[in-house]
Amino acid sequence: xxxxxxxxKILEYLTQKxxxxxxxxxxxxxxxxxxxxxxxxxxxxRKLLKRTHGGAISMKNGxxxxxxxxxxxxxxxxEQKAVAKExxxxxxxxxxxxxxxSFLHHVMLNYIPRSEPFTVVTNGLKIADVLKDYEHxxxxxxxxxxxxxxxxxxxxxxxxxxxxxxxxxxLAGEGLTPSRGLSxxxxxxxxxxxxxxEVSGQIICMATHERLGNEAFxxxxxxxxxxxxxxxxxxxxxELQRIFEQGAExxxxxxxx
Numbered sequence: 001x002x003x004x005x006x007x008x009k010i011l012e013y014l015t016q017k018x019x020x021x022x023x024x025x026x027x028x029x030x031x032x033x034x035x036x037x038x039x040x041x042x043x044x045x046r047k048l049l050k051r052t053h054g055g056a057i058s059m060k061n062g063x064x065x066x067x068x069x070x071x072x073x074x075x076x077x078x079e080q081k082a083v084a085k086e087x088x089x090x091x092x093x094x095x096x097x098x099x100x101x102s103f104l105h106h107v108m109l110n111y112i113p114r115s116e117p118f119t120v121v122t123n124g125l126k127i128a129d130v131l132k133d134y135e136h137x138x139x140x141x142x143x144x145x146x147x148x149x150x151x152x153x154x155x156x157x158x159x160x161x162x163x164x165x166x167x168x169x170x171l172a173g174e175g176l177t178p179s180r181g182l183s184x185x186x187x188x189x190x191x192x193x194x195x196x197x198e199v200s201g202q203i204i205c206m207a208t209h210e211r212l213g214n215e216a217f218x219x220x221x222x223x224x225x226x227x228x229x230x231x232x233x234x235x236x237x238x239e240l241q242r243i244f245e246q247g248a249e250x251x252x253x254x255x256x257x
Contacts (some may be wrong), residue, residue: 015057015148021055070186076107077207079232082145082253084108095167101151102172104206127148153188161195169200176207178242181222190218203227209234223248
């Protein structure tokens with residue numbers, strides 16, 4: 001998990017519970033206590049939370065100077081940026097595409113076509129908020145209950161998706177292996193992403209090298225249902241070969257330095 005993603009999770013937990021102990025965050029996020037302490041120190045400096053003895057508490061809304069969800073709007077690592085840039089090259093004039101709420105989906109926003117008209121379907125409140133300002137993009141926000149993170153993944157959202165026809169579905173998760181396919185940490189996210197894939201003509205999976213070989217809790221889709229996997233130059237060659245043998249096209253982007 002990247003720094004930005006981990007800190008977003010911390011904010012989500014604090015929004016839900018109001019107060020958390022450092023040892024709870026260590027267990028929930030599977031990182032060292034020093035890592036959590038650095039996170040809390042940095043986040044307090046940004047007025048995102050208030051540190052306490054042995055933990056942290058949520059800031060009052062009136063005191064919060066920065067929207068917590070804005071943490072995910074970072075440029076991304078060189079690998080993430082390269083993968084996202086390659087992914088948007090598949091968008092064609094008049095397409096309807098699905099964009100989820102992962103960190104890579106947010107990085108994609110930096111590279112989306114600036115002139116060709118197309119349609120975006122998303123379950124991300126923040127994604128929709130950014131795209132609404134683009135006159136050439138028709139944006140549809142999936143209906144349902146909004147989670148503290150700004151994503152919508154409940155039964156209403158899934159039923160909404162079932163009634164659509166999507167040309168291009170962009171998937172991302174926490175793990176990708178030949179045997180298990182794409183997987184993610186939350187079961188409700190897995191169901192929604194699977195539904196989006198089922199109503200789509202083409203499925204592209206974005207996975208930076210650290211995701212390859214990992215298996216997360218909930219399976220999204222097997223590799224034989226994924227058309228293209230886009231990864232970066234640090235991806236292990238043996239893992240790429242096994243993915244290719246499952247029938248997916250494999251695109252390895254190079255370092256743009």
